[in-house]
Amino acid sequence: MSNFDNMVIRQRKWMFYWLAILVLCAGFLPQTRIFLGLILGSSVSFYNLWLLQYKSNQLGKTVAAGENTRSGLGTFSRMTAAVLAVVIAMQFEEYFHLYAVIFGIISSYVIMALDIIFYQIIIRNRQRDKSF
Template sequence: MMSNFDSMVTRQRKWMLYWLAILVLCAGFLPYTRIFLGLILGSSISLYNLWLLQYKSEKLGETISAGRKSRSGLGTFSRMAAAVLAVVIAMRFEEYFHLYAVIIGIVSSYLIMMIDFIVYQITMRNQKED
């Protein structure tokens, strides 16, 4: 049986991949290619950051539940460095990537996490009422 954490991780990664697929389709068929390429770059980094955060959170939980002290954090520096890398790429290749779209893409995983939390809470509340 899948734990709540595992099902949450799976849901969030699935929605990030759906989001990226929609962006790729939009970049291919709509005239705002530079904006959608920026969103794709930022969202790709955001997916990496989401994966890293989930991986580090799982390892931290395992360490604490085993009664050991954690020697590593949640990878905040790595996630910030990845976001800075995306911004540097967007600034270097300005003709391909829209900078503001990259920044919006970087925060897309956090938006998906919030939406997933809200939808999960609503479904849990509805299941308790039944």
């Protein structure tokens, strides 16, 4: 399995964990509106993460095959999904906290950054252990 595939699996796993924690918090804590906003934003963020990973994989395959087809990374689709989540939050203000939705939308980018940091720390520790 390639490094890209391992990264995709790790990031999706962390997003599932994040969503599971949010669902539990929404069910058991009194700030339901905030957690529902986080769930909405994080769900859209998970879709955006999946779309970005899928499009990146497809682009890598076309470049490796030497094809000259022009394809994007789905930026417009990801922006549209984020705007849709904000519109839903504004339409149903009694159920979704707007700032929580916005934070949820950026949650996949936070998870990607943390994944890179943790992965680099693990790689550095493995290389240090091998040198001894």
